[in-house]
Amino acid sequence: MKVIAERGLEATKLVDIARLAGVTTGAVTHYFSDKDAILMAALEMAYDIMFANMEHVKEQENYSFFDIISTALPTTAESRIAMTVWLAFWGRSIAEPRVATMQLEFHHRWQNIVTQELMRHYQRHRIPLPEDLEDVSQGITAQVNGLIIRGLVDGPDWPTARLHKSLRVYLEQVGIHALP
Amino acid sequence: MKVIAERGLEATKLVDIARLAGVTTGAVTHYFSDKDAILMAALEMAYDIMFANMEHVKEQENYSFFDIISTALPTTAESRIAMTVWLAFWGRSIAEPRVATMQLEFHHRWQNIVTQELMRHYQRHRIPLPEDLEDVSQGITAQVNGLIIRGLVDGPDWPTARLHKSLRVYLEQVGIHALP
C-alpha cells in the first residue's frame, strides 16, 4: 500500500515492495502467486482498513452518523494511504474485470453500512424514514467519493477541517444533523 | 482516448493506438515526442470535449443550470469515453506531478464555470446569492464527480435516467430547481 500510494500503481515494482519490507524479491514471490495477487491484496487491505475504522467508531457508545461516514475521508496518514490506493485502482477497473468486481463488491458493502447507519440515525432521533432512503444513501456516497478525490489530489487546499465542514454542510442540507 | 477507455491506461500500447488509427507506429511516433506526450494529449482532449459540450449548451437560448453540469455525466458514448479517460488519469496523478498539475488546472477551470453558471442561475431567478456560494459550488462538483464514478463503474445500475434524477434531487436539496 505504501509503495502504491507513493509511486502510483504502474510504477510499483516488486523490488520496491521488497525493499520497503526489508527483504528481497525472493521472499515476496514466495508468498504470492504473481504480482497481480500482491496488488489485489493491497486493494483488499485498503478497504479492510476503512471498514475497520468504521467498526472502531461503532464501538463507541455515542457516535453520530457523521462520525461513521467521515472515516472514509483522507484525514489521517493511514486513511490517506488507503484512499490513495482506492483511487489508484479505479483506473485499472476499466479494463480488468477482476478489479472492477472487487471494487463493486466492496462498494456495495460500504453502501449497505451507510444505509444501515442512516436508518439508525433516523430512528435514534425519532425522524420518520424518508421514502427515498436508498437515494439519500447513494447521494451521500457520491458526495463522499467526490470529497475523497478532492482531499487526495488537492491536499493543501482541502485540509481535514474543510473536508469535515463540507461533509457536515451537505448532511445538513439533506436533513441530517451532526448530533450523536 | 478510445484505446485508453477500452484497455485502460497501463495496457495502452503504441501499437494499439496506431492500429486503431489505421497506421503503424512509425506514423504515430512521427507526431509525438514520446508516449507520455500522446497520453497527455488524450487527457487534454477528454477535457476539451467536456468543455466543448458545455459551450454547446450555453449557445442555446434557454438552458438551465442542470443542463450545463449534466454534460459531465457519462450519458453518451462520447462523454463516457471522455470521462473514462478522466478517471483513468486520477491514479496516475498520484505519482506524476505533470499529470496532477494538468488535472488540477482543468478542475479549476471547471469549478469556475460552475460558480459562474451558479451565479447566473440565482440572478436569472432573482434569488439572492448565498454567502457560501463557493462552498455550494464545490459541493456540486463533489457530487458530480461521485456520480461520474458510479456511472462509469456501475454502468448497468446507473443509466442516464438515474444519474439525471440523482443530480436533480441533489440540486433541489441545495435549493436549485431545474427550470431554465
Add this chain to the structure above:
DNA sequence: TTTATTATATAATGGTGATTATAAAAAATC
C-alpha cells in the same frame, strides 16, 4: 521534371522488470 521535404512503414536495438531456477540459510520435525 527534378529535387527537397514530409509522411509512413519496417526493422533493429535496448532497457526494464516479472518470472523462474537454483542455492543457501533458518526453522521445524523427528
Add this chain to the structure above:
DNA sequence: GATTTTTTATAATCACCATTATATAATAAA
C-alpha cells in the same frame, strides 16, 4: 543431532514494448 521443510537470497531467463534507425513512398517546391 540429523533430516526434512520452509524461508530467503541471488542469479538467469525471457517477454514485452518504447525508442531509434533506416528505408520507402508520397507530397510539395523549384
